[in-house]
Amino acid sequence: MMKSVKILLVLSLCVMGPVSSYAIEKTLTGFYWPIGESGFDQKCGTWLGRDNNHGGCYFTGKYHIGVDMMTYTNNSDSEQSHVYAVSDGKIILKHCSNDSWGPGNCALFIEHKTIDGEVFIGLYGHLRTFLKQDDEVYAGKLIGTTGEWSNGEHLHFGVILGNTIPGTNVSQGIGWGMMSNNHWNEDWPNKTNYFVDPINFLNTHYPNNDLNSNPQTEQEVHTKAYANSGRLAWLPLGSSCKDATKWIDIDTGTVVADKSIQSVDGNYVCENYGIYPNCSM
Numbered sequence: 189m190m191k192s193v194k195i196l197l198v199l200s201l202c203v204m205g206p207v208s209s210y211a212i213e214k215t216l217t218g219f220y221w222p223i224g225e226s227g228f229d230q231k232c233g234t235w236l237g238r239d240n241n242h243g244g245c246y247f248t249g250k251y252h253i254g255v256d257m258m259t260y261t262n263n264s265d266s267e268q269s270h271v272y273a274v275s276d277g278k279i280i281l282k283h284c285s286n287d288s289w290g291p292g293n294c295a296l297f298i299e300h301k302t303i304d305g306e307v308f309i310g311l312y313g314h315l316r317t318f319l320k321q322d323d324e325v326y327a328g329k330l331i332g333t334t335g336e337w338s339n340g341e342h343l344h345f346g347v348i349l350g351n352t353i354p355g356t357n358v359s360q361g362i363g364w365g366m367m368s369n370n371h372w373n374e375d376w377p378n379k380t381n382y383f384v385d386p387i388n389f390l391n392t393h394y395p396n397n398d399l400n401s402n403p404q405t406e407q408e409v410h411t412k413a414y415a416n417s418g419r420l421a422w423l424p425l426g427s428s429c430k431d432a433t434k435w436i437d438i439d440t441g442t443v444v445a446d447k448s449i450q451s452v453d454g455n456y457v458c459e460n461y462g463i464y465p466n467c468s469m
C-alpha cells in the first residue's frame with residue numbers, strides 16, 4: 189500500500205513538473221532525430237527528390253540534396269517546431285539569408301563525429317536560432333525552431349561527409365540544398381556537392397557522445413545524462429545518480445534540486461522531474 193501511494197505521488201509530480209512529456213526520439217543507432225521524431229512528412233523534399241518532368245514535385249529544373257522534415261506549424265513556441273542536435277558537435281558556420289532559408293531564418297552547419305571518429309557536418313536549414321558560430325552543442329540539445337517558409341514550415345536537414353563545407357555556385361546550379369538537373373548524371377561527390385542521404389546516414393552510423401567513458405567535465409555529465417535519461421544531469425562528476433548532490437536542467441543549465449531523490453523499487457526519482465530507471469554512470 190505504501191509503495192503504490194509513493195509511486196502515485198511520483199507519477200503525479202512528473203505530470204505536474206515543468207518538463208514536458210514530449211520525448212525526443214532517437215534512431216536505432218542512437219542519433220537524435222533532428223525534429224525529435226522519426227515519423228515526419230517529407231512532402232516534395234525527399235533525398236534526390238526531382239521535379240514534375242522527372243516524376244517528383246520538387247522545383248522545376250532542380251533536385252534536392254537533403255531531406256525536408258515538415259513541422260506544420262507557424263508557432264515557434266511549439267515543440268513540434270523544435271530542432272535538436274543529432275549528437276555532440278560544434279557549430280562551424282551560421283549562415284543567415286532570407287533568400288536561401290526564408291525571412292529571419294538561418295542555417296547551422298554543425299560538425300559531428302561518429303563513434304569511429306568519422307567527421308561529418310549536419311546542415312540544419314530554415315532555422316530560427318540564437319546560437320552562433322563556435323558554440324558547442326550536446327546530443328539532443330534544442331538548437332532552434334523552424335521558421336516561416338512559403339511551401340510549409342520544415343527543417344531542411346543535410347549531411348556532408350568530411351569536415352569541409354562545400355562551395356556553392358549559383359550560375360552552375362550548385363547549392364547546399366538543391367542542384368540543377370544538368371548535374372544529375374555526374375558521379376558523387378559532384379552530383380550532390382558532397383552531401384549524402386541523411387536518413388540512411390543516421391540509421392547506419394553510431395554517434396560519438398562519449399557514452400562509454402567516465403565523464404570528467406560538466407559538459408560531459410550533461411551529454412551523458414541527457415543521452416541516458418532525458419532532460420536532467422546530475423553532479424558530482426563521475427558519480428552515480430544515487431550519490432547526486434545536485435540536479436541540473438540541461439536546457440537552461442540551472443540547478444533544479446539538491447539531493448531530492450529517493451529510491452522507489454530500485455528506480456531513482458528526482459522530485460518534479462521524472463524517474464531514472466538506470467542512472468549509473
Ligand SMILES: [Zn+2]
Pocket residue numbers: 233252254255256344345365
Ligand atoms: Zn529542403
